[in-house]
Amino acid sequence: MRIADLHGRRVAVWGFGREGRAAIAALRKQLPSLPLTLYCSDSEIEAAKSFEAALEIVGAEPDANALRRFDIVVKSPGISAYKPALLEAQSHGVKITSGTALWFGEKPDERVVAVTGTKGKSTTSALIAHLARALGVRTALAGNIGMPMLELLDQQAELWVIELSSFQTGEAGSLALGVITSLYEEHLDWHGSRERYVTDKLRLADVSRALLVNALQSALVERTAGHSQRLLFGQVDGWHVADGWIHRGTRAIFQIERLAAPGAHNALNACAALAALEAIGLDALGAAHSLATFLPLPHRLQPLGDRDGWDWVNDSISTTPLATLAALESLHGRAVTVLVGGHDRGLDWSPFVDAMSVTPPHAIVCMGSNGARIESALRAAQVRCPVTRVDDLGAAVATAKIQTPADGVILLSPGAPSFDQFRDYAERGRRFAELGGFDGASITGIDGLGIS
Incomplete structure (x- = not known):
């Protein structure tokens, strides 16, 4: 669907985050007289009025009857495609689209590498863009990583590197290359089940002329075996990690x-990025030296520095237990107190608990709405390190200061979303930095977003 196809139709935009604002701006630019209805939260009404005076604004979530007033609904990614109201509206002929789908409708012939995965998708996307730019390729970095694609609709690039969440993979158009970094359990509240989450992630394969997947994940390799142009990274005859080298x-x-x-x-994410460059015909060997100048993404195993005798590491982006395990693995050999817990969306913590039973850190502090559940599972497994439960991040940091020895590491790697206490992972990460004595405001956005 192209934006021009909305002309003369009854259109609603659902969601007033950055994606929703980008959709409104893009629609207004091409169809300035198109009536638009915005559904947003009550707290967003005043901001929406300031953003676009001509909007009809409804500060509530629409039900099926409300949605049936429209021909087309442009929804933001965070709104589940499986909401009963959306499904019922669709059954009555309402078309559901998104900023992602509209961008692909407007840019069908672009050279696109799209990256998804439970872990590693943001870093891999940023690495691909960084390395391509090092080769002199005008490259766009956008999507779920922090910049809606519609914000770049009028700009040109030789290569588009787009991160897609599991909410967006089914909305993508034709791709030169799809990259799947990993596949674990996540976002069950949005998708409704693990199998639906996996199915939605793998929709990327359906629109990718070539597909690059992680050879170290046997289930992912098996599920994508039927793709006619499937490539692998992480195996010994291609890009892989061994003996301290890529x-x-x-x-x-x-x-x-x-x-x-x-x-x-x-290091494996770097292999994925190099393999992606190679797959689209760029000089991966020539770009590899530029890995040394890549800046780590904020809130992703971000070293904050030394304060009061402890090293502080901000991994607030960690929203799955397996991401927390990866963070702990990266600090193997150090005395680490890890802060876990947050919004409870029903994920299985047993792999984390099993790992802690074998190789526990120095201490574990459980917090947030699922903190009690995590603590209970750790105690039932008789994990051999101090396990403490507190209510919030402030108390977790105070406890970590008491429990962590000199020269130890205080690691925020919650393995859960932040919505029980914070607006998003970035706000949580900045607050953690401030509690550690650092300037949270200095943690800015991701380097390299946009086109350069």
């Missing part, structure tokens, strides 16, 4: 300790 086959290319982004998983 290799291309038998050739050692880049020493892992030179990566600013720590951890074996980030």
Whole structure:
């Protein structure tokens, strides 16, 4: 669907986050006289009036009857496609689209690499863009990583690197290359079940002329075996990690300790990025040295520095238990107190608990709405380290200061969303920095968003 197809139709926009605002702006630019109804939260009404005076604004979530007033609904990614009101409206002929779908409708012939995955998608996307730019390729970095694609609708790039969440993979158009970094359990509240989450993630394969997947994930390899142009990273005859180096086959290319982004998983993300460049015909070997100048993404295993004798690491972006395990692995050998817990969306914490039973950190502090559930599981497993439960992040940091020895690490890697206490992971990460004695306001956005 193109934006021009909305002319003369009854159109609603659902959601007034950055994606919703980008959709309104794009529609207004091409169809300035099109009547638009916005559904947003009651707290957003005044901001919406300031943003666009001509909007009809409803400060409430629409039900099916409200949605049936429209021909087309442009929804934001955070609104589940499986909401009963949306499904019922669709059954009555209402078309549901999104900023992602509209961008692909407007840009059907662009050279696009789209990246998804439970873990690693943001870093891999940023790495691909960074390395492509190092080769002199005019590259766009956008999507779920922090810049809606519609904000760049009128701009030109030789290569579009787009991060897609599981909410967006079913909305993508034709791709030169799809990249799937990993596949674990997440976002069950949006998708409704693990199998539906996996199915939605793998929709990326359906629109990708070539598909690059992680060879270390057997289930992912099996589920994508039928793709006619499937490529793998992480195996010994391609880009992989071994003996402290990133290799291309038998050739050692880049020493892992030179990566600013720590951890074996980030070395694997670098392999994914290099394999992606190679897959679209760019000089991956020539770009590899530029891994040394890549800036780690904020809130992703971000070293804040030393304060009061402890090293502080901000991994607030961690919203799954498996992401927390990866963070702990990157700090193996250190005395780590890890802060876990947040909004409870029903994820299975048993892999985390099992790992803590074998290789526990120095201490675990459980917090937030699922803190009690995590604590209970850890105690039932008789994990051999101090386990403490507190209500909120402030209390968690205070407890960590008491429990962590000198030269130890205080790690925020919650394994859960922030919505029980904060607006988003970035606000949580900045607050953690402030509680540690750092300037939270200095943690800015992701380097490299947009086109350059």
